[in-house]
Amino acid sequence: MNLDHELHRVLERTSAPEGFADRVLARLEQGQQPKRHRFTASTLRRIAAAVILTAALGGLTAHQIVEHRRTEGERARRELMTALHIASAKMRVAQRAVAHD
Amino acid sequence: MTRYLVNLLLALIASAAVPFTASAQGTRINLDLPDLAAKASETTDVTLDGAMLRLAGKFLSSTDADERAAKEMINGLSGIYVRSYEFDHEGEYDKSQAERIRTQLGPSWKKIVKVTSRTKEDVDIYVDTRGDNVTGLLIISAEPKEFTVVNIVGPVDIEKLAGLEGQFGIPHIYRDSKEKHGKDKHHD
Amino acid sequence: MSAAAPLLFGTLDATLQRAAAGDHESFGSLIREHQDMVFSIAWNFLHDRDRAEEIAQEVFLQLYRTLGEIETPAHLIFWLRRVTANRCIDESRRGRWRIVTLDEASDVVHDADETDPFLARKLAQMLQRLPAQQRLAITMRYQEGLEPSEIGAVLDMPLNTVKSHLRRGLAALREWLGVTS
Numbered sequence: 266m267n268l269d270h271e272l273h274r275v276l277e278r279t280s281a282p283e284g285f286a287d288r289v290l291a292r293l294e295q296g297q298q299p300k301r302h303r304f305t306a307s308t309l310r311r312i313a314a315a316v317i318l319t320a321a322l323g324g325l326t327a328h329q330i331v332e333h334r335r336t337e338g339e340r341a342r343r344e345l346m347t348a349l350h351i352a353s354a355k356m357r358v359a360q361r362a363v364a365h366d
Numbered sequence: 367m368t369r370y371l372v373n374l375l376l377a378l379i380a381s382a383a384v385p386f387t388a389s390a391q392g393t394r395i396n397l398d399l400p401d402l403a404a405k406a407s408e409t410t411d412v413t414l415d416g417a418m419l420r421l422a423g424k425f426l427s428s429t430d431a432d433e434r435a436a437k438e439m440i441n442g443l444s445g446i447y448v449r450s451y452e453f454d455h456e457g458e459y460d461k462s463q464a465e466r467i468r469t470q471l472g473p474s475w476k477k478i479v480k481v482t483s484r485t486k487e488d489v490d491i492y493v494d495t496r497g498d499n500v501t502g503l504l505i506i507s508a509e510p511k512e513f514t515v516v517n518i519v520g521p522v523d524i525e526k527l528a529g530l531e532g533q534f535g536i537p538h539i540y541r542d543s544k545e546k547h548g549k550d551k552h553h554d
Numbered sequence: 555m556s557a558a559a560p561l562l563f564g565t566l567d568a569t570l571q572r573a574a575a576g577d578h579e580s581f582g583s584l585i586r587e588h589q590d591m592v593f594s595i596a597w598n599f600l601h602d603r604d605r606a607e608e609i610a611q612e613v614f615l616q617l618y619r620t621l622g623e624i625e626t627p628a629h630l631i632f633w634l635r636r637v638t639a640n641r642c643i644d645e646s647r648r649g650r651w652r653i654v655t656l657d658e659a660s661d662v663v664h665d666a667d668e669t670d671p672f673l674a675r676k677l678a679q680m681l682q683r684l685p686a687q688q689r690l691a692i693t694m695r696y697q698e699g700l701e702p703s704e705i706g707a708v709l710d711m712p713l714n715t716v717k718s719h720l721r722r723g724l725a726a727l728r729e730w731l732g733v734t735s
Contacts, residue, residue: 268728271694275677276697280492282607285586289614290520290578329623341414342433343687343711347718348412348448350685352516353530354722357503359489360528362481363592410718430646432685450718 370499377473392494392498392502395470395517397449399463402513404450406459410514416444430519443520450514467515471504486510493524569625574621581621585614588631591698592638598693599642601682621631635698635708639690646686673731680730688723691716 403409408490414422419440426433440446452460466481469491487509503524505516518527572580572610592613596606616637624630627672681689687709694705 266733267389268724268731271673271677272692272696274725275674275681278590278594278697279597280629281589282603284590285593285607285610286582289585289611290582292580292611292615293578293618300612317528326696329728338425339420341418342425343715344412345414345419345422345426345440346432346436346685346687347410347715348446348516349415349439349527349530350722351410351448351450351514351517352446352505353527355489355507355514355516356491356524356528356530358487359479359481359491360415362479362483362489408714408717408721410714452721 376408376415384535392444392496392519393463393472393474394447394502394519395443395467395504395515396513397447397467397516397517399449399451399513402459402463403449405453408452410448410450410452412446414446419443419446423482435526439523439526439530443518443522445517445519447519448514450512451495453511453513453544456510459513460510461513463507463513464506467504467506475502475504503527560601564623570624570630571625573618575709579681581618584617584630589635591631592634594697595635595638595693596642599686599689599710600645604695605645609638609645612641613638620655632708635694636710639694639709642690643686677727677731680727683730684723687711688719688726691719692723695720 384482415441423440424426425435428434428437451459471494474496475492477490477492477493479489481487481489487507489508490506492506493500494504500522501520503516503518503522505514507514568581569580573584589610593606593610596609597603600606600609609625615632616642617630620633624633684692690709691705691711692698694700694708695702700708702716702720703713705711705720706713711719727729
């Protein structure tokens, strides 16, 4: 089996459901807004602390600090998952080898 | 506000201190191998100290099974470090480079697993201990075209870490067929 | 202009401008031009038609509010891919993840001849087992034909991370399917 060929086949674009565009326009005309993500209370407190620190130190805007923190946090989360995937895969190699002994 | 700022500055200074310090939690190992990095076609570099682990933990989902497992895994850890070097061809890197990692291991480190394969992947696993407690983990993996080292600092749950791979994507079909046939159809 | 006719970039610029000015008919043209791409990314990620449509609708509603910031047709495509990917990731973290069984994996019909329909379904199911980032990287590579650098831009990831996700995802698929090459 040629995996590349099969992936192209399995992942090729599929047609959106019939009437999709009309449904989006209907929601638009009814005034429906996309769902927003809400901050938790603890996140708001952290944002407030960041804003105060900004006011004290000058420099970045509050929005930039919040955005920077979110970006850094998401990046750290992705790196963590990558690291754990790698570590657990190596552990499993060892585990399988030990099981076969 | 002033005390807050002072504490913040102290935290920043502490985080900028010499990174390879022994602690009650265990020792961080220097995983950097510039000779390999220079030859590698791809390098994966993960450096997550305690502060970054805590930050990452805040962004982990408690409803996603993978991330819930990760959150449990990192609880209490003070660092996770990974260097993975990939090469285009076999024989492009010197496996003896691993000695630069091993020579850093003090008497508290114990080798718990050694896997040697003529054609595939050699894996050495070491744990750092304080009495009966695991305070660190080191994995050195050498494949024909990839060299990977992983250092976890802190009370790592080794069983849980090995079990994560079962959660990180092995399909139920694979597990079901393995249980049905009673053997691993993928030979190592 | 018929809904099926592809829009040339010259006319797409004008369509973008009219849509940004509030012309719903022009916005409808944009939707019809890109709906397959957006829906397919969500479908290939979630394998749930209802949730994929919900995400796709949300993406276009968000686009409508952001049209003034879209500078070019290329920017529009980049924006749609990125926002769809982000919403897929958000959706996967909301605990409504559903394990796709072998039977359910067959409700997408392809025009191409299937030499081995069982294999295609199995591969689709295996894809669902991959971690989210690997699945997205592979979708962008094989559905959208993006190079790793382009995937990195869309998913806001370093190039090496993209390559790692692709390599590990493909390796996992090969192992699960017993493929040696």
